[in-house]
Amino acid sequence: MSYLLLHGQTNRLTEYTFADKDILYIVFYKGNLIYWSDNWLVVNKINYGPYNEWHYCHFGNAHCVVRSVDVGKGYVISSIIAVKYDFRIENQYLVNNFADFLDASNNLDICFDNKKSIGKIHGPDGKYLFSLCKQSENDAHDKSDAGNAIDRQLLRTFSYTPLFNTDTASNEQEKRYMSQNRIRVYALMFGLMFMIYIIWMAYIIYRAKGFKNLRIGYKFQSLFSLIVLIGFFIVLLVSIDFIRKNYELRQKTILQQKTQYIQKALQDTYFWSRDLNRYNTASLNIYLKDLSYTYKTDIHVYDLTGRLVGSSQPIIFEMGLLSLRMSPKPFFAENTNITQYEHIGTLEYLSAYTDFVNGDYTPIGYIAVPFFVSSDIINAEIDNLLGILLPIYLSIMLLSIILTSFISKQISAPIITMGEKLRKLQIDQHNEKISYKPHDEIGLLVAQYNQMVDELERSAAMLARSERENAWKTMAQQVAHEIKNPLTPMKLTIQQLQRMKNINPELFEKTFTRSTELLIEQIDNLTLIANEFSYFAKMPEMRVEEVDMAEKLYTSIGLYKSEVGDQVQIVYKGLQSGVWAMSDSKQIMQVFSNLLKNAIQALHNKHDGMIEVSLEELPETVMIKISDNGPGIPENIRDKVFNPNFTTKSTGMGMGLAITKKIVEESGGTIRFETSSQGTTFFVEFIGCPAPDNKEA
Structure with missing residues (x-):
């Protein structure tokens, strides 16, 4: 180009096609524009800046880097490269913007070290911004060998996300981070409550030795809480699925609307065209780039044979990530207006297809508008949903536990009362009824x-x-x-x-x-x-008090010793006084008298008859044993010994042991016997007590 200019052959510039189609070449002669290599950018004025140095310029909706070279004789050649990339550059003037060639060439990078610089970038005011430098082998290796290189490269080339909204994106990211922290707190609270509830229910079931043995209140509470928990998870899963489907539906709708707008814009541009050929599509890529900036999506155009003729991202096809042929489904379909999912590697994205029509609505090609469904946006909406649902569900769970506890008590209270009443139910006394008004x-x-x-x-x-x-x-x-x-x-x-x-x-x-x-x-x-x-029939009323059992027993034994004489030997083992227990001091003598009398009668006509009487102080009771070596009580009448009117003797009514048992039990004591063919022993046990104050030594 410099050769032609210096030799005065400017008219021959249009005959040459320059190698790099992403670079726009503009030639000025003494400040006047005399040539441009393509028409995709309208340039009214260029701030040349320092010659032979790259600097930043803004033309319309295109952010560019420009390098101007003074070739002599008043000619200046400016090389312009459009910026449309999602690199995040620390300099506020170029936030989130840089040139395609940095990633496409895979050997250039941004640096602030002038020693490594192969080109400097200056601002419109001539101020130095940053430099271009060659990548090191390690950096190039990291970029080329990454496991998801294809997917990452594709995402970098897709222009769906607005390029100049980093403040908004930062705010959204900060909001999502705060939302995630809030969700973690709620999830931790929910998990802690759920764990405590599970441990508590497991303990209750363990105590009851099985779920079947649980009280009805606990059963109702556990089942109701389980239903609430399952219901929450069902609602959560349905809501998440609804959010995903609703988001995808909205994106499909938006994508279809964008496709219609793009179709209308291309129709206006190619209003008089009858087909798409290399003459009328020479600047199609540049126009598609402008449309992609406007609608924030990539655009691919195919001719009627399904072959690619233009794209806002031709690098995707140059790298072999996408085929130069359009998808067969919309190509062979009767209705081209199709939205479908497509894949590149592991990346899934949505593509909308429609006809490319001219002014009289004759199809002259096909338009494809791909759109990447961002999982971050879906996850952000899910986070928002969880941020709303979790505190609500925590409140519902607490309320349900309180309500189920209250309701279970209302349900089980009459049953528990009924159980208590049944336990206290006795035939010989008045039993209270239960008051319960509901007719359920x-x-x-x-x-x-x-x-x-x-x-x-x-x-x-x-x-x-x-x-x-x-x-x-x-x-x-x-x-x-x-x-x-x-x-x-x-x-x-x-x-x-x-x-x-x-x-x-x-x-x-x-x-x-x-x-x-x-x-x-x-x-x-x-x-x-x-x-x-x-x-x-006329036994006096019991008057239970402290009684010296040793004294009463020793006195009774003395009376019967004088009565039987040498016929029966009575042996006493115990104290003669000072052993106190609770009974009636007057009626206790009849107890000892009846037992001694029965023992003496059991030894009737026995020459070696002997009665052993012992008194023993236990920790809380006083035990009295009266044993004889008689023939014992026959087995068939042992259960009738304490029955009134039962006797085996020819005289008396058989009331003695019945009266004895009544006096002992009304004193709070017990009476029982053991018998065999070698004799019978009666055991009488009274509640022990200390000596009264007036009897202490």
């Missing part, structure tokens, strides 16, 4: 319980009346039987006396004395029967 299933259950209480009281009254009647019948039969036993020999004796008086008056006198003794004995037996019934 629990209300029906409570009504059945209250009805059962009424029926139980009626049944208890009938049973008590029946028991009283049976008791009176049994008592009457027993009394009649016991009275009849002495009356029969009395009647026979009197009849014998009458006959003897008439038959043998002399023998009558001798028999009369003996018969009267028998009659007196039987009358005494009747008196004893009457006294036992009277005492059992």
